[in-house]
Amino acid sequence: MKKIEVGLLGLGTVGSGVLQMIRNNEDKVANVTGSTLEVKKVLVKHPERHQDVQQTVKLTTEINDIVNDPDLQIVVELIGGIHPAKEYIETALRNHKNVVTANKDLIATYGPELVKLAHDNHCDLMYEASVAGGIPILRTITNSFSADKITEVKGIVNGTTNYILTQMGQRGWSYEQALTEAQKLGFAEADPTNDVTGKDAAYKMIILSQFAFGTQLGLNDFAVTGIDNLSAFDVHQASQFGYVIKLVGIARVIEDGVFVEVAPTLVPNDHPLATINNEYNAVMVTGQAVGDTLFYGPGAGGLPTANSVLSDITSVTKNLVLKTNGNFFNNYQRRYIPAPADEVIYPYFLSITMPDVPGQMLKLTQIMTDIDASFSQITQTEADGMAHVVIITHGMNENQLQEFKNRVKDDSTIKLGAAYKVLK
Amino acid sequence: MKKIEVGLLGLGTVGSGVLQMIRNNEDKVANVTGSTLEVKKVLVKHPERHQDVQQTVKLTTEINDIVNDPDLQIVVELIGGIHPAKEYIETALRNHKNVVTANKDLIATYGPELVKLAHDNHCDLMYEASVAGGIPILRTITNSFSADKITEVKGIVNGTTNYILTQMGQRGWSYEQALTEAQKLGFAEADPTNDVTGKDAAYKMIILSQFAFGTQLGLNDFAVTGIDNLSAFDVHQASQFGYVIKLVGIARVIEDGVFVEVAPTLVPNDHPLATINNEYNAVMVTGQAVGDTLFYGPGAGGLPTANSVLSDITSVTKNLVLKTNGNFFNNYQRRYIPAPADEVIYPYFLSITMPDVPGQMLKLTQIMTDIDASFSQITQTEADGMAHVVIITHGMNENQLQEFKNRVKDDSTIKLGAAYKVLK
Numbered sequence: 001m002k003k004i005e006v007g008l009l010g011l012g013t014v015g016s017g018v019l020q021m022i023r024n025n026e027d028k029v030a031n032v033t034g035s036t037l038e039v040k041k042v043l044v045k046h047p048e049r050h051q052d053v054q055q056t057v058k059l060t061t062e063i064n065d066i067v068n069d070p071d072l073q074i075v076v077e078l079i080g081g082i083h084p085a086k087e088y089i090e091t092a093l094r095n096h097k098n099v100v101t102a103n104k105d106l107i108a109t110y111g112p113e114l115v116k117l118a119h120d121n122h123c124d125l126m127y128e129a130s131v132a133g134g135i136p137i138l139r140t141i142t143n144s145f146s147a148d149k150i151t152e153v154k155g156i157v158n159g160t161t162n163y164i165l166t167q168m169g170q171r172g173w174s175y176e177q178a179l180t181e182a183q184k185l186g187f188a189e190a191d192p193t194n195d196v197t198g199k200d201a202a203y204k205m206i207i208l209s210q211f212a213f214g215t216q217l218g219l220n221d222f223a224v225t226g227i228d229n230l231s232a233f234d235v236h237q238a239s240q241f242g243y244v245i246k247l248v249g250i251a252r253v254i255e256d257g258v259f260v261e262v263a264p265t266l267v268p269n270d271h272p273l274a275t276i277n278n279e280y281n282a283v284m285v286t287g288q289a290v291g292d293t294l295f296y297g298p299g300a301g302g303l304p305t306a307n308s309v310l311s312d313i314t315s316v317t318k319n320l321v322l323k324t325n326g327n328f329f330n331n332y333q334r335r336y337i338p339a340p341a342d343e344v345i346y347p348y349f350l351s352i353t354m355p356d357v358p359g360q361m362l363k364l365t366q367i368m369t370d371i372d373a374s375f376s377q378i379t380q381t382e383a384d385g386m387a388h389v390v391i392i393t394h395g396m397n398e399n400q401l402q403e404f405k406n407r408v409k410d411d412s413t414i415k416l417g418a419a420y421k422v423l424k
Numbered sequence: 425m426k427k428i429e430v431g432l433l434g435l436g437t438v439g440s441g442v443l444q445m446i447r448n449n450e451d452k453v454a455n456v457t458g459s460t461l462e463v464k465k466v467l468v469k470h471p472e473r474h475q476d477v478q479q480t481v482k483l484t485t486e487i488n489d490i491v492n493d494p495d496l497q498i499v500v501e502l503i504g505g506i507h508p509a510k511e512y513i514e515t516a517l518r519n520h521k522n523v524v525t526a527n528k529d530l531i532a533t534y535g536p537e538l539v540k541l542a543h544d545n546h547c548d549l550m551y552e553a554s555v556a557g558g559i560p561i562l563r564t565i566t567n568s569f570s571a572d573k574i575t576e577v578k579g580i581v582n583g584t585t586n587y588i589l590t591q592m593g594q595r596g597w598s599y600e601q602a603l604t605e606a607q608k609l610g611f612a613e614a615d616p617t618n619d620v621t622g623k624d625a626a627y628k629m630i631i632l633s634q635f636a637f638g639t640q641l642g643l644n645d646f647a648v649t650g651i652d653n654l655s656a657f658d659v660h661q662a663s664q665f666g667y668v669i670k671l672v673g674i675a676r677v678i679e680d681g682v683f684v685e686v687a688p689t690l691v692p693n694d695h696p697l698a699t700i701n702n703e704y705n706a707v708m709v710t711g712q713a714v715g716d717t718l719f720y721g722p723g724a725g726g727l728p729t730a731n732s733v734l735s736d737i738t739s740v741t742k743n744l745v746l747k748t749n750g751n752f753f754n755n756y757q758r759r760y761i762p763a764p765a766d767e768v769i770y771p772y773f774l775s776i777t778m779p780d781v782p783g784q785m786l787k788l789t790q791i792m793t794d795i796d797a798s799f800s801q802i803t804q805t806e807a808d809g810m811a812h813v814v815i816i817t818h819g820m821n822e823n824q825l826q827e828f829k830n831r832v833k834d835d836s837t838i839k840l841g842a843a844y845k846v847l848k
Contacts, residue, residue: 021713025571031638032570032756128568134714136568143567144552144560146456147449147734214455272720275699289445289727290558296696297717307714310571324746332456 002035004317007066007097008042009088010078011050011059014102014129015042017306018076018313019053025310033317041066043079067091074316076309077101086110093117093125098325100312102129102305108203112216115328122326124319126312131204132157132281134304135297136311141211141285142330148287150212152252154423155283156276157204159299160195161227161247163187165235165264166277169244174232187279197226198247198262205249205260208283212251213258214334221336222260230264234351234418237390238266241377243349244274245420257339266349266392266422273423341398347376347422348393348401352408353415356387364389364414367407371400392422426459428741431490431521432466433512434502435474435483438526438553439466441730442500443477446737457741465490467503491515498740500733501525510534517541517549522749524736526553526729532627536640539752546750548743550736555628556581556705558728559721560735565635565709566754572711574636576676578847579707580700581628583723584619585651585671587611589659589688590701593668598656611703621650622671622686629673629686632707636675637682638758645760646684654688658775658842661814662690665801667773668698669844681763690773690816690846697847765822771800771846772817772825776832777839780811788813788838791831795824816846 006022008015022029022037030036039057043066044050047059060066066075067088075092077099079085085106089099099118101107107114107127118125128138132155141150156162160182167178179196182188194200202224206217227247238245248265251258267274272294276282281299286292298304319325354360361380368374377392396404401419408416430446432439446453446461454460463481467490468474471483484490490499491512499516501523503509509530513523523542525531531538531551542549552562556579565574580586584606591602603620606612618624626648630641651671662669672689675682691698696718700706705723710716722728743749778784785804792798801816820828825843832840 017713021571024712025573028573028756029571031758135717136564139567140560140564143563143739144735145731146738147445147453148731149449149452270699272699275694275696287731288448289441290731291722291725291728293559293719293721295717295719298715301715303713304715307569307572307711311568314570315567322746322748322751324748327746332452334455 001030002321004035004037004073004320005040005071006037006074006076006313007069007072008039008076008078009063009066010080011042011044011053012078013302014305014309015078017302018078018309019057021303021306021310029314033314034321035317037313037317040072041069063088063091067095067097072097073320074098074100074313076313077103078309080105082106082109086114089114090117093121093123096121096123098124098316098320100309100316101127102309103127104130104200104203104207108206111207111210119326119328124316124325124327124329126315126329128312129305129308131207132283133159133298133300134307135281135283135295135299136308137283137295138207138211138330139311140295145285145287145290148289150285150287152250152286153208153212153283154248154250154252156246156273156281157208157249157283157299158195158201158247159279159281160188160192161201162276162280162299163278164196165227165246168230168232168235169239172232172236175227175230196228198224201247201249201262205251205262208249209251209258209260211330211332212285213253214332215258215336217260217336221338223263224261225263227264231417233388237351237379238349240379241392242269243267243422244269246273246276248273248423252339254339254343257337259339259344264420266420268423271423344398345395347395349418349420349422350391350393350416351418352389352391353386353417354389354413356382356385360387360413361389363411367404371403371407373400373404425454426745428459428461428497428744429464429495430461430498430500430737431493431496432463432500432502433487433490434504435466435468435477436502437726438729438733439502441726442502442733443481445727445730445734453738457738458745459741461737461741464496465493487512487515491519491521496521497744498522498524498737500737501527502733504529506530506533510538513538514541517545517547520545520547522548522740522744524733524740525551526733527551528554528624528627528631532630535631535634543750543752548740548749548751548753550739550753552736553729553732555631556707557583557722557724558731559705559707559719559723560732561707561719562631562635562754563735564719569709569711569714572713574709574711576674576710577632577636577707578672578674578676580670580697580705581632581673581707581723582619582625582671583703583705584612584616585625586700586704586723587702588620589651589670592654592656592659593663596656596660599651599654620652622648625671625673625686629675629684632673633675633682633684635754635756636709637677638756639682639760641684641760645762647687648685649687651688655841657812658773661775661803662773664803665816666693667691667846668693670697670700672697672847676763678763678767681761683763683768688844690844692847695847768822769819771819773842773844773846774815774817774840775842776813776815777810777841778813778837780806780809784811784837785813787835791828795827795831797824797828
C-alpha cells in the first residue's frame with residue numbers, strides 16, 4: 001500500500017488533534033483512500049514542550065526542513081495568522097506540495113492568489129476547516145449544490161459570540177458578565193476583539209459567499225456589526241416579542257446582486273437557527289430547487305476542527321492515488337455586484353430612548369410616516385423620566401433605514417440605541 | 425467545451441425536475457464542471473403524455489434506444505421499483521455507461537452486486553437521492569467523515585410518517601385522521617404501506633449504515649416498527665412528559681457490533697430532532713472526533729430530489745473530465761456484527777392498561793423489580809374501570825425488555841400497549 005507522508009506546521013489544539021486522529025484511524029483511512037498516512041515532521045516553536053510526541057515524529061523549528069523535504073506530499077498549515085503562514089504556504093506550493101489549511105484570515109484575504117498559485121503548480125489547496133470548525137460546509141456546497149442556484153447562505157458562524165449571546169438570553173446577563181464567564185470557561189480568548197466585533201464571522205462569510213456565489217469580497221465590501229454594544233435590555237425586549245438575538249451572517253442574492261452583512265439579528269423562536277446554542281454553529285443554505293437545508297455542528301474545538309482538516313487530507317490523498325491533484329477546491333466564479341439598497345428589505349427591531357413628554361411619540365410616528373415605513377409591534381416602558389420605545393417594523397429597505405437614522409440624528413431628543421434586522 | 429450526453433429513464437416528478445434543472449442551470453454546470461450537459465433521450469411509457477418536452481428531447485418507449493446508444497455517457501434511472509430497473513441498470517453498466525439512480529429499494533437490496541458490476545466496468549454508480557431526498561447526506565458521510573470514527577447515525581428519514589406524526593402531535597389527531605389528511609394533501613400515497621410500516625425508512629437505514637459503518641445489512645437483520653399502531657393517547661402522554669414521538673432510524677456502534685432499528689421513539693422537546701416537522705427530514709451523524717452534527721432539509725419532492733440526482737450527475741461529469749470514473753461512491757467495508765442485546769441500553773416509554781383494582785400496581789412493580797429495572801416517571805389515569813399507566817423507565821437493555829414483555833404476556837390482566845425507546 002502506498003504511503004503518503006505529511007508535514008505539519010503547528011502543534012496546538014488542532015495540530016495535536018490531527019496527529020491523534022491520523023494515528024487512531026489509520027485502518028479506516030487506509031480502507032477508504034487505499035493509502036497510509038504518516039506525519040513525518042512537525043514545525044514547532046518550542047520542541048522541548050512536545051516531549052510526548054518526540055519519539056514518533058520529527059520536530060523541527062526550521063520551515064525549510066519541511067517545505068524542502070522531497071518526500072512530503074502534503075503540508076498542513078495550522079499556525080494561523082497571515083504572516084508567515086502565507087509565505088510558508090507559497091513556498092510549499094512552489095515546491096509542488098499539496099496544502100491543507102484551517103486559516104480563515106489568510107484564505108478570506110489572499111484566497112484567490114493562493115488558489116491560483118496552487119493551480120499553476122498542479123497542487124491541491126483545501127481549507128474546509130476555515131469555516132465553522134466541524135461542519136463540512138464548503139465541500140457540501142461545492143459537491144451537492146453544483147447544479148442548483150443557491151439564493152441564500154446564512155448562519156451562526158462564530159462560536160464565541162453564540163456562547164455569549166446564549167448566556168445573555170438564557171440568564172439575563174449583561175454582555176460584560178457573559179464575556180467574562182466565556183473567557184473563564186475557555187469559550188472566549190483573552191483578547192476577544194476579532195470574535196465580538198464580528199470580524200471572524202465576516203471572514204467566514206467571505207469564504208462562504210465565494211463557494212455559494214462565486215464572488216470574491218473584501219472586508220470593506222459589506223457592513224459588519226459585532227455584539228460588543230448589545231444591551232441586556234434589547235435582548236430582553238426581543239424575547240418579549242418572541243425572538244432571540246443571534247450574530248447572523250447573511251449572504252443573499254437580491255436581483256442581480258449579492259447582499260452580505262454580519263450583524264446582531266432577531267431570529268423568531270421557531271426558526272431553525274433559534275435553537276443553535278452555545279458554541280455550536282449552523283449554516284442554512286437555500287437553493288432555488290432544494291429549498292432550505294441546514295448544517296449544524298460544533299463551530300470550533302480541537303478535534304472537530306481536526307476532523308475537517310482530515311477530510312481535506314483524505315481528499316488530497318484520494319487525488320494523489322488518482323493523480324488528479326491541482327483542480328480547484330471550488331471553481332465557481334462570478335463577478336460581485338452589490339445588491340441595490342432599495343431592494344434589500346427586512347423588518348427592523350428599533351430600540352429608542354426619548355423624554356417621556358407629550359408630543360414625542362407623534363414626532364417618531366411622523367418620521368416613520370415621512371419615510372413611508374410602518375410599525376408591526378411596539379412597546380413602551382418607562383424609567384427615570386425616559387421612555388424606552390421598542391418597535392418591530394414592517395419591511396423597510398436600506399435607504400429607508402438610512403433616512404430614518406438621519407432624521408433621528410437631526411432630532412436631539414430621540415436616541416436610537418439599536419436597529420437590528422429581523423428574520424422571518 | 426466538451427458535451428456530455430445523458431439518457432433519462434422515467435419522466436415523473438423527479439425526472440421532470442432533473443430535465444428542468446439541467447436546462448435552467450446550464451451556465452453554472454458548465455462553469456463548475458467544464459462541460460455542458462444535454463439530456464438526449466428519455467424513456468417513457470406514454471410519449472403522448474409528454475408533448476411539452478417532445479420538441480427538445482427524444483422520447484422513446486424502447487430501453488435499447490438508450491442503453492445501446494454509444495453517445496450516451498450517463499444513464500439516470502428514475503423509474504423506481506426493483507424490476508426492471510435492476511436489469512436496465514445492469515445493461516447500462518455492461519455497456520460502460522455511468523449510472524445515477526434515486527432508487528433506494530434497489531440499492532438497499534442489490535447495492536453491493538450493482539456496485540461491483542459498476543466497478544468491474546470502470547463506471548460510476550451514484551445514488552445520493554436514494555436517502556433523504558434533498559439532504560446531501562451520503563456524499564457528506566463519504567467525504568467529510570473519512571478519517572473519523574462514526575459512532576452513530578440516527579434520524580428522521582421518511583417524510584410521510586413525519587408529516588403524519590407532526591399532525592398527530594400538534595392537532596391531537598388520531599393516526600387515521602392524520603393519514604387521511606396527508607393523503608388529501610399529497611404527503612402520503614394512496615397505498616401508504618411502505619411508508620407507515622417503516623419499510624421505506626429501513627431501506628434508508630441500510631444505505632446509511634453502509635456509508636457510516638461499511639456494513640451490508642438486509643431487511644431481516646434488524647427490527648422495524650411502523651407508526652400504524654401508534655395511538656393518539658400515547659402521543660399525548662409523551663407530550664405530557666416533555667417528548668414528541670418521531671419515527672427514528674438508529675444505527676449505532678455498541679461494543680464491536682452495530683445496533684440498527686427503525687421504530688417510534690420519544691425525542692425530548694429540546695433535542696435537535698424534535699423540531700424537525702412535517703415533510704422535512706434530518707440525519708444526525710455523531711463522530712468520535714467531531715461530536716454531534718445534523719443535516720436538515722426536505723426529505724422528498726421533485727426538485728429537492730432532482731437536486732441530489734444532479735449532484736451525482738455533476739460528480740460523474742467531473743470524473744468524465746478527469747477520466748476517473750469507476751471508483752466506489754463509498755468504499756468503506758466492514759463485516760456486520762450485531763450489537764450484544766445486553767449492551768443495547770435505552771430508557772423506555774411503556775404504555776400499559778390494567779384493571780383498576782387493588783394489587784395491580786404491586787404486580788407491575790414486582791415484575792420491574794424482578795427484572796432489575798426501575799421507573800423514572802410514572803402517571804396513572806383512569807377510564808371505564810381500567811387504569812392507564814404510562815412509565816418512563818431508567819435504562820434497560822434489550823434482554824430486560826424482552827423479559828418484561830414475556831412476564832406481562834404471562835399475566836392475563838396486564839396489557840402492554842406500547843414500548844418505545846426514549847432518546848436523551
